[in-house]
Amino acid sequence: MTPPLLTQPDCVRDEGSWCETVYSWTDNHWLAMYSDLLIAKPLNILMIVIIAFLARYFVHRTISRLTRGSGGKTPKLLVPLKERRSEAAGMALLSERRVQRARTIGSVLKSLASFVIFGLALMYVLKSLGIELGPILASAGVLGVAVAFGAQNLVRDFLSGMFMMVEDQYGVGDIVDLGEATGTVEAVGLRVTTLRDLNGTVWYVRNGEILRVGNSSQGFAVAVVDFPISHTSSVEKAMEVATRVATEAASREPLSKDVMDPPEMLGVDQITSDTITLRLTVKVRPSTQWAVQRRLRVAIKRAYDDEDIQPPYPNGRPQIDSAQV
Numbered sequence: 371m372t373p374p375l376l377t378q379p380d381c382v383r384d385e386g387s388w389c390e391t392v393y394s395w396t397d398n399h400w401l402a403m404y405s406d407l408l409i410a411k412p413l414n415i416l417m418i419v420i421i422a423f424l425a426r427y428f429v430h431r432t433i434s435r436l437t438r439g440s441g442g443k444t445p446k447l448l449v450p451l452k453e454r455r456s457e458a459a460g461m462a463l464l465s466e467r468r469v470q471r472a473r474t475i476g477s478v479l480k481s482l483a484s485f486v487i488f489g490l491a492l493m494y495v496l497k498s499l500g501i502e503l504g505p506i507l508a509s510a511g512v513l514g515v516a517v518a519f520g521a522q523n524l525v526r527d528f529l530s531g532m533f534m535m536v537e538d539q540y541g542v543g544d545i546v547d548l549g550e551a552t553g554t555v556e557a558v559g560l561r562v563t564t565l566r567d568l569n570g571t572v573w574y575v576r577n578g579e580i581l582r583v584g585n586s587s588q589g590f591a592v593a594v595v596d597f598p599i600s601h602t603s604s605v606e607k608a609m610e611v612a613t614r615v616a617t618e619a620a621s622r623e624p625l626s627k628d629v630m631d632p633p634e635m636l637g638v639d640q641i642t643s644d645t646i647t648l649r650l651t652v653k654v655r656p657s658t659q660w661a662v663q664r665r666l667r668v669a670i671k672r673a674y675d676d677e678d679i680q681p682p683y684p685n686g687r688p689q690i691d692s693a694q695v
Contacts, residue, residue: 411498411499414498415495415498415499418491418494418495418498419491419495421491422487422488422490422491425487426483426484426487426488429480429483429487430480430483430484433476433479433480433483434476436476437472437473437475437476437479438472438476475532475535475536478532478560523576523578524561526578527560527561527562527576527577527578527579528560528561528577529578530577530578530580531558531559531560531561531563531577532560534558534563534577534580534583535558535560539583539585540555540558540563540583540585540587540588541555541558542555542556542557542558543555543587543657544585544586544587544588544656544657545585545586545587545657546565546583546584546585546586546587547583547584547586548563548565548575548580548582548583548584549580549581549582550573550575551565551567551573551575552565552567553565553566553567553568553571553573554566554567556572559577560577561576561577562574562575562576562577563575563577563580586656586657586659587656587657588656589656590630590653590654590655590656591653591654591655591656591657591658591659592651592652592653592654592659593651593652593653593654593658593659593660593662593663593666594649594650594651594659594663595616595649595650595651595652595663595666595667595670596639596647596648596649597612597647597648597650597667597670597671597674598645598646598647598648598681598682599645599646599647599648599674599679599680599681599682600645600646600680600681600682601644601645601646601682602680603646603679603680604679605638605646605648607677607679608648608674608679609635609637609648611670611673611674611677611679612635612648612650612670612673612674613633613635613650614673615666615669615670615673616633616650616652616666616669616670617632617633618669619665619666619669620632620633620652620666624665625662625665625666627655628654628655628658628661628662629652629653629654629662630653630654630655631652631653632652633650633651633652633666634650634651634652635648635649635650636648636649636650636651637649644682645682650666650670652666
């Protein structure tokens, strides 16, 4: 009787199989029997891993091209419609904030692509090892439903953060009103936006809870200057002096670098029994309206003192005739 180790394995009869090839090369019974486990499956797994890394490389490269832009233009994937209209007019520039926004979104998309590609690769590897995926997928599906139900607020915050970045609703350094919190944006994340208000308090606002955004730092701002005068003062003279002083101040440093258009006198804004309030507006660069307002108030107050234009209650309170007491 021929010893078992010297007999040919049954798989040798399959022409072109790894078993037949290994046995013809080595005449080794054990290597031929386990050639599928030792050679075929490792090569199959290696091929899956190589394809996964190549797919990840090309997907990441595509995402980088879409989010990087070229020639100083905003990436087309991230441009809102209002910015596309600006590009048609030749006014669009790639700001630092848009660069940060593109990098953030590109990083998130790359992470998501890597998760999907390597997840599929892992499934194919398990399948090549002969592991049944049905029970695993069923268990993962039940677990996924449970996790999704418990983390629905987290998913909502994540999606809201993605849309905020894509639409460029606000960025770091912007002064925004988010409803419950108002202040300067210090950080914009995919889940939480961090604000610091005028008192120095830091607010952490979940992106999914933001229903409206008031941004004081996009495009341009308007400095509104209200100044009261008494009923005994000449309204025409007060308007002329305020317009002249504001125009001169806006044309000199340090206001000239912030003012975009000449000041506009709107006239009488309000009349009460004690006060006539005049209003003047100036179109300025974003986030500079408060500094411009303060400087214009100082300049107009000095001019009113020189021109003897009286404010209401010049001594701080109305004068009362002692004979009427």
